[in-house]
Amino acid sequence: MTSSADPPITTGGIAWPRIVLPIATLALGILIWDLVVGIKDIPPFILPGPGLVAATLLSDWPLLWDSLLVTLVTTFEGLALALAGGIGLAILFNQSRLIEDSLYPYAVILQVTPVVAVAPLLLIYLPQQAAVLACAWIVAFFPILANTTLGLNSVDRNLADLFKIYGASRVSVLLRLKLPSALPYMLGGLRIAGGLSLIGAVVAEIAAGSAGAGSGLAYRIAESSYRLNIPRMFAALILLSITGIAIFLALSLLSYLVLRRWHESAIASER
Amino acid sequence: MPAISAGMTAEVRFDHIETRATNTSMPPAAEPSAASAPVVTLSGVTKKFANGTLALDYFDLTIRDGEFVSLLGPSGCGKSTALRLIAGLSEPTGGEISRSGIGRGGRSGNRLDVGFVFQEPTLMPWATVFRNVMLPLELQGVERRAARRRVTQALERVGLASFRDAYPRELSGGMKMRASIARALVTDPPLLLMDEPFAALDEITRFKLNNDLLGLWRAVGHTVIFVTHSVFESVYLSSRIVVMTPRPGRVFTELVVDQPYPRDERFRTSAEYARHCRIASQALSRAMEDGSPEGVS
Numbered sequence: 050m051t052s053s054a055d056p057p058i059t060t061g062g063i064a065w066p067r068i069v070l071p072i073a074t075l076a077l078g079i080l081i082w083d084l085v086v087g088i089k090d091i092p093p094f095i096l097p098g099p100g101l102v103a104a105t106l107l108s109d110w111p112l113l114w115d116s117l118l119v120t121l122v123t124t125f126e127g128l129a130l131a132l133a134g135g136i137g138l139a140i141l142f143n144q145s146r147l148i149e150d151s152l153y154p155y156a157v158i159l160q161v162t163p164v165v166a167v168a169p170l171l172l173i174y175l176p177q178q179a180a181v182l183a184c185a186w187i188v189a190f191f192p193i194l195a196n197t198t199l200g201l202n203s204v205d206r207n208l209a210d211l212f213k214i215y216g217a218s219r220v221s222v223l224l225r226l227k228l229p230s231a232l233p234y235m236l237g238g239l240r241i242a243g244g245l246s247l248i249g250a251v252v253a254e255i256a257a258g259s260a261g262a263g264s265g266l267a268y269r270i271a272e273s274s275y276r277l278n279i280p281r282m283f284a285a286l287i288l289l290s291i292t293g294i295a296i297f298l299a300l301s302l303l304s305y306l307v308l309r310r311w312h313e314s315a316i317a318s319e320r
Numbered sequence: 321m322p323a324i325s326a327g328m329t330a331e332v333r334f335d336h337i338e339t340r341a342t343n344t345s346m347p348p349a350a351e352p353s354a355a356s357a358p359v360v361t362l363s364g365v366t367k368k369f370a371n372g373t374l375a376l377d378y379f380d381l382t383i384r385d386g387e388f389v390s391l392l393g394p395s396g397c398g399k400s401t402a403l404r405l406i407a408g409l410s411e412p413t414g415g416e417i418s419r420s421g422i423g424r425g426g427r428s429g430n431r432l433d434v435g436f437v438f439q440e441p442t443l444m445p446w447a448t449v450f451r452n453v454m455l456p457l458e459l460q461g462v463e464r465r466a467a468r469r470r471v472t473q474a475l476e477r478v479g480l481a482s483f484r485d486a487y488p489r490e491l492s493g494g495m496k497m498r499a500s501i502a503r504a505l506v507t508d509p510p511l512l513l514m515d516e517p518f519a520a521l522d523e524i525t526r527f528k529l530n531n532d533l534l535g536l537w538r539a540v541g542h543t544v545i546f547v548t549h550s551v552f553e554s555v556y557l558s559s560r561i562v563v564m565t566p567r568p569g570r571v572f573t574e575l576v577v578d579q580p581y582p583r584d585e586r587f588r589t590s591a592e593y594a595r596h597c598r599i600a601s602q603a604l605s606r607a608m609e610d611g612s613p614e615g616v617s
Binding site for chain 1: 488
């Protein structure tokens with residue numbers, strides 16, 4: 050009745066086109082890319098063919114891998130801080146109207162100000178690594194804050210009454226009712242924040258690029274651009290995309306694993 | 321008088337309840353004795369919402385120990401408001417509520433000791449049935465082992481023992497409501513408040529839960545205030561029906577259902593049942609027409 054009846058995510062007939070079709074589209078795109086480069090005889094410093102990009106990815110792998118690790122560490126540190134900051138602030142806002150009214154506008158300002166414009170300033174006042182981290186944090190924390198705030202305010206009113214009837218303390222209401230209610234929202238925010246944190250890290254690395262000390266993946270792109278090493282730019286770009294996809298998939302999986310027993314979003318249609 | 325109701329023999333899970341019901345000497349609840357102590361008294365209670373709606377206007381009600389009282393009225397007549405006031409979920413804007421019978425002594429001070437069943441099952445979707453039913457005990461700081469024992473007992477009472485590890489979404493509507501009732505009963509409250517608990521269920525499930533609720537009431541012996549808009553449900557369950565007028569909510573009349581318990585499917589098809597339903601039905605339509613209180617019909 051319980052866990053054994055839970056089907057895994059649909060692996061039946063519906064899922065295959067959703068896997069095969071994007072891959073076919075990708076293959077088609079690469080084919081056209083290759084053909085255009087071949088037929089028009091475009092030089093590699095303007096547009097390298099997919100074969101050359103793949104070769105560069107392999108030959109430059111040690112360099113790119115080290116850079117990828119740097120960017121990944123920044124991304125996850127930013128994400129972790131965003132998670133802590135976003136949830137922490139949301140809880141604070143939820144507990145005190147005064148704090149919410151005083152601070153929420155600034156959280157919005159932080160979000161709507163383009164991080165590209167903020168990054169150079171941060172780089173002046175902070176050590177480079179800290180500035181990059183700060184950029185990742187600034188863009189990643191808002192979706193978590195906004196979603197968690199929404200979640201904490203979306204508590205079932207009858208359940209809230211029930212807690213009141215049994216004289217639950219504020220802490221008890223927060224831990225047993227509000228945070229579990231907000232969990233699906235938080236995970237939704239986290240999924241958005243994961244991608245944004247990578248973007249924040251990349252933007253800051255690009256901005257810091259001219260300062261020269263960085264060695265993240267975005268720094269490699271900037272550096273390759275100065276040297277007109279276009280194949281490496283493409284290789285680094287592809288690596289960044291794959292990283293973004295991997296982060297999204299990993300966070301989606303996390304969300305599914307956490308919610309699969311009870312939340313509608315994670316339940317396969319079984320009607 | 322049959323000791324076992326037809327509905328209950330069909331449901332094997334409930335068998336121990338009848339044993340308890342027949343063995344314990346229950347007070348004759350069919351005749352609400354004026355001698356039993358009042359549990360809750362509302363005198364001249366008025367509730368006006370912030371938006372100006374007058375939900376209750378000089379509402380008088382006395383609930384005595386061991387009664388099964390239904391508040392019957394159309395939607396918007398303040399039934400649920402009255403229930404929420406009794407539960408202490410909101411404060412009256414006028415009048416007085418005395419809850420002499422349901423204060424809780426001890427370290428938790430003057431907190432009320434009531435069980436509340438909402439119209440929706442209102443279970444925490446992230447917790448198993450067991451954890452849901454354990455919640456009130458956890459919130460009251462009951463020692464863990466004792467709490468587990470009481471949860472097991474409450475689940476057995478409502479016939480959900482084998483679903484203790486299921487999540488709410490895995491249960492049917494009726495089973496969710498059983499879990500909700502188990503949660504309300506787990507603290508063994510002297511007063512059980514039910515806000516149209518079966519309104520969203522199909523008729524078959526509702527009849528079954530009606531029977532089971534009566535079985536529980538007779539077994540446990542608490543007082544029940546049951547809000548409903550169904551004449552038939554109120555007559556079947558209650559020892560007393562309070563008919564309310566809509567906008568503003570007032571007591572229109574009170575009807576005593578002087579039929580003996582246990583009541584079963586035979587009662588549901590009896591001439592007496594039909595007669596009481598007719599009386600209640602007429603009272604309800606008059607309450608909706610002119611709205612002004614009158615004497616008992």
